[in-house]
Amino acid sequence: LNSLAPSEFLAAIEHETGHVVAYDNLKRGLMRACRDVLVVVPCGRSLDRAWLEASEAAADEFAAGRGSKTALDLASALVKIARLVPAGARPAMPAGAFLIETAESGGVKTRVRRLMQLANTGQDPKANGIIFKVPMWIPIVLTVIVVAISATEPHVLASVHWLMEHAVQLLS
Numbered sequence: 001l002n003s004l005a006p007s008e009f010l011a012a013i014e015h016e017t018g019h020v021v022a023y024d025n026l027k028r029g030l031m032r033a034c035r036d037v038l039v040v041v042p043c044g045r046s047l048d049r050a051w052l053e054a055s056e057a058a059a060d061e062f063a064a065g066r067g068s069k070t071a072l073d074l075a076s077a078l079v080k081i082a083r084l085v086p087a088g089a090r091p092a093m094p095a096g097a098f099l100i101e102t103a104e105s106g107g108v109k110t111r112v113r114r115l116m117q118l119a120n121t122g123q124d125p126k127a128n129g130i131i132f133k134v135p136m137w138i139p140i141v142l143t144v145i146v147v148a149i150s151a152t153e154p155h156v157l158a159s160v161h162w163l164m165e166h167a168v169q170l171l172s
Contacts, residue, residue, distance in 0.1 A: 003080055003081075003084065004077050004080060004081075005073070005076075007069070007070075007073045008073045008074070008076050008077035008080065009077070010070075010073070011063055011066075011070045011071075011073035011074035011076075011077055012063075012074065012077050013145075014062065014063035014066055014070060014074070015059045015060060015062070015063040015074055016059070017062065017063075017141055018058060018059035018060070018061070018062025018063060019055065019059045020140070020141060021062065022055065022058060022059070022062075024055045024059070027051075027055070028052075028055075031048055031051060053107065056107065056111065057111070057114065060074060060111055060114065060115055061118065064115055064118040064119065068118075068119040068120075069119075071115045071116070071118045071119040072115065072116070072119045074115055075111075075112045075115040075116055075119075078108050078111055078112055078115075079108070079112060082108045
């Protein structure tokens, strides 16, 4: 995250907001819970891969809907993050892993080209039928960001620990 410029970081946040608005984490969880069934079905793996590619494309388009500059910033962030991952390495969960998760299908290159195309044509991705309800998600996303930032503060962690200890004592 430190290697991204502020505008690239904001573009990545817009991309992730697209996932939140589309309930992608819930859908991904359901797909993962059904993974054993998907393995048995002949087209299960390709269905899983196709859904992943489509969800990433939709989140990219959501971010690109903020403007050409955001689309180009997201493309730049994708390239920077992809360059940080050593060749052949498959880390368990690096920062930005979901931005480049579709790398085995040519994902980064394809996604960067698509983002550049969206930026150059000035095309509004929402005109393609992708409808998002952002206003209701803004407070949730901001809350998650505040909680994530405050969770790294030692005094906040100590207070949470103290509260948990007292809750356990009350329950026992």
